[in-house]
Amino acid sequence: MPAREKLQEQVNILREQLEQDPPLPLEKRQALEALLAKFELQLELEPATQPPSISDDVNRAVEGFELDHPGIAATLRNIVVTLGNIGI
Template sequence: MPDREKLQQQADIVREQLENHPELPAEKRQALEELIAKFEVQLEMEPATQTPSIADDVNRAVEGFELDHPGIAGTLRNIVLTLGNIGI
């Protein structure tokens, strides 16, 4: 599977996980939704115009979800790995 398709699939998984965790605090939910939206905008861009900061943003999100929601953190880690594989 091409990396871009894999990234979109992972973003969809994060959205699904959000639906399955209604107990998430509103601020965490909103931050993650904003991150995924930003991430999807980056997916539409050509690799040369993508910013490496998106990987930093996803890494920060991993830290915020590691303890309470390891499934979401794991999916976010997969996104970071895939971003690294395509040079972002």
């Protein structure tokens, strides 16, 4: 599976987890939704024009979800790997 398709699949999984997981504090939910919006923008851009900061944003999000929402954190880690495979 090409990396872009894998990223889209992981974004979809993350959206499902956001809907299914126990309620998140508003601040965390908004941060995760903003991150999802960035991923979707990434999918539309050419790799050469993509900002490298998205990986840093995802790594910070992993730290924020690791303890209370390990499923979301695992999906975010997969996204970091996929972004690396894309060259971001």
